[in-house]
Amino acid sequence: MEEPETICQIDMNEGFEGATELRGLRDRAGERGNHLWGIVLAGGEGKRLQPYIRRRYGEERPKQYCAFVGGRSMLRHTIDRAQMLIPRERLLTIVSRSHNGYVADQLHDQAPENIIVQPFCRETGPGVLLPLLHIVRRDPLSVIALFPSDHFILEEDRFMGFVKRASEFVQENRHYLVVLGVEPDRPEAEYGWMIKGGEVLRDGENTFYRVRRFLEKPTGYTSRDLLQSEYLWSTMVIVGASSTLLRAY
Known part of the structure; x- marks a missing residue:
């Protein structure tokens, strides 16, 4: 069996037409032959920011349920951004059982079958695998985009254009996993990094x-x-075919 290879994508095509093109792809996602799905990863506890969150909210809560910019939480920013490209019925969110107090308010517009509850937070690997298995059962030919729920992105149209192009690449090259990379403007040691080849x-x-x-x-x-x-x-x-993501386990 061929091992999956991870590649990164950087640089944006300046000719991308933003929200209009994204809406066109999203509207076509329900058509026969389109297999693009999304997973929002919201099962983490976000311990590092808890001192600040306690000062701001007077209680501890996972950072993805906090509104640091504007009135929407980081999770809602992520879901709304993903839905620029992926239809709501093909977007799953993984949460932890301990988050039940936030889920009803934050995910009120999501179908119950698309809210995947894990008993405990077991970090990213199991948090991806559980919703991945749900999607594979529903669509064995699926291509899946994984979205952490703690990002703030100013140029959302432009960013989702990257995801769109990555999904097109993966549909043509299903043995690759694509992770989006950003050219750094400072040596931020708290971020994850990668070295391109x-x-x-x-x-x-x-x-x-x-x-x-x-x-x-x-x-x-x-x-x-x-x-x-x-x-x-x-x-x-990360964007990859579901079969390729499964092989990574």
Whole structure:
């Protein structure tokens, strides 16, 4: 069996027409032959920000249920952003049972069968696998985009354009997993990083590279190291065929 290969995608095609094109793809997602699904990862506890959250809200709560920018929580920002591209009926959200007090308010517009409750938080791997198995049962040919629920993204149309292009690439190259990378503007040691390898495909201004290595919150690297051209922030937004994601387990 061929092992899945992880590649990263950076650079955006300036000709992308934003929300109009995204809506067109989303509207076509219900058509026969379209297999794009999404998983929103909202099962974490977000311990690192709890001191700040206690000061702001007077209680502890997972960061994805907090509104740091505007009136929407990070989770709602993520769901609304994903639904620019993926129909609501094909978007699943994984939460932990301990989050039940927030779920009714935050996910009131989501179908019950698309809210996947895990008994306990077991980090990202099991948090992806559980909704992944639900999707495979419903659509064995699915292509899935994974969205962490703690990102704030200002240029949402542009960002989802990356996801759109990644999904198109994966539908044509199903043995690849694509993770979106960001060119860093500072040596942020609390982020996940990756080192890009050789170029796989250049399509206009969209470029796909192999991933040489992932660095989770790197230590022992200087600012000069991390700001070299081959180092990228990892968004952990991953697009892959469900069969390829399963092989990663």
